[in-house]
Amino acid sequence: MTLKLAIFYVVAAFTLWAAAVVVMGKNIVRAAVALIFSFCGMAALYVLLDAEFLAAVQVLIYVGGITILLLFAIMLTSRIAAKAARVVNDQVVLSAIVAVGLAVGLIYASTSGFATTSGPPRLRETAPFLGWALLTKYALPFEVVSIMLLAALVGAIVLARKE
């Protein structure tokens, strides 16, 4: 039982508990706060996988941007915390079957599906490597993503504009 394994178990349990609160919580603000905790747990898992740049960006973008926007939407919706959120809908049985099937498939894939591949490369520093890769080998996807972001920005402005 190394230190890394112990930390992994603690962080994984914390993330799973937070995700469970998000999905099954009745109070929507508490679910949003639990979402923040689950994102932080994901960032910790990234750190355990040696992707420290990704972890910092996860906290900065997901927690510092997306959840704040989510909380804005919740706070600006009138009387949203007045009644408890419905946790299950009418298709419980069908979705339970699909969810169990998906879980079985994912567990099989994670444990025995990658037998022929070697482990991920051990990098010393992710940030310079990512920067180099984004501007040389993956330059085209990088530019496509920036155009997509521009389209999203223009769309948001058009939607929010008052005529």
Add this chain to the structure above:
Amino acid sequence: MMTFASLVERLYVLTAAWGIPWVVPTLLVMTIVVSVVLAYISVAAMFMIWWERKISAHIQVRYGPMRVGGWHGWAQSIADGIKLLLKEDIIPTGADKVVFVLAPLVVFAASLAAYVTIPWAPGLIVRDLNIGILYMVSISSLVVVGIIMAGWSSNNKYSVLGAMRSAAQAVSYEVPLVLSLLGPVMIAGTMSMGKLVEAQGGTWFGFLPKWFVFPQIVAFLIYFTCALAECNRLPFDIPEAESELVAGFHVEYSGMRFAIFFLAEYANMFTVSAIATTMFLGGWQGPWIPVPGLPRDVAHGLFGLFWFLGKCYFLIFVMMWLRWTLARLRVDQLMNFAWKVLLPIAFANLIVTGLVLVVGGRALLYVAGIAILLLVAIALAARGAVRTARVERA
């Protein structure tokens, strides 16, 4: 020899030799480090609160605390702390208890976590992460989450307003903040705080230190402005506007919970000053002399610590000075300023820095030439527009 990391190594070797499992030295080191940082934050925050009251008093031509403890009321902060501890803990009815209790903890945890990568002296960092500055900026964005939690769970319209304004302000000012910090990162080629300070050693012409504030003066000014906004300090005081919002998001907090918010705000002030000192003012770089009784690196470390704290507290003094001198910005003026003024200037700084780093010093001449041409064009266009307006009015 005497760096923090080497001391920790020695402890691990010692305990392994005595047959103690690795958990013990790990937990011991972590506890000691966190205790030292917490103790520093508490003492520094108490000092800064007293200092703020004295500075505000002298700017307003009065004396400030004079009685508690004798000399200029130095124990006023201690008295305030004891008073806050003894106050009744009120949770408003209708408040979401879990989120209400959690909010100050999130704010303080985020402020505390940023102390991991502060370079106090050569070799004295808790952990010199190779994403140092990115880590500090990301962790500071957790403070905004805590503020929203506090505002919403208080079940109070003013709190919610204050929290939303604070979140909008913090998120808007984070963008030029990160962009302005990229300038020094590009020059130094690393995000690690320790290496950023080391890259600012030496002098030009024998007397001008090679701090990044000289080539990156625009970035420094943008960073300082955005740092004031991130700390919710005047002139970006709308979230806690004392005369407008009745203290905004922390109005329902009393006693120790309010003390945690207060402590977190001053801890945050020190953090942003530390970042500004590291990135722009050369961190612990400064002239030093070997002291006869101590080993060389300990003397260097002590002088470095003195320079670092001196620069940090100078910047904190400037923050306090600005608070009691400038007027508060209205919330729409605030957002306007962030998105329409600071962001374009930050981008321009980034572009010019990149250009100069790649092309060399000549690029500055080209940029200056283009800037002059643009200014002339804008002046002519403005004169033309004014002339047309005068003709139309007549």
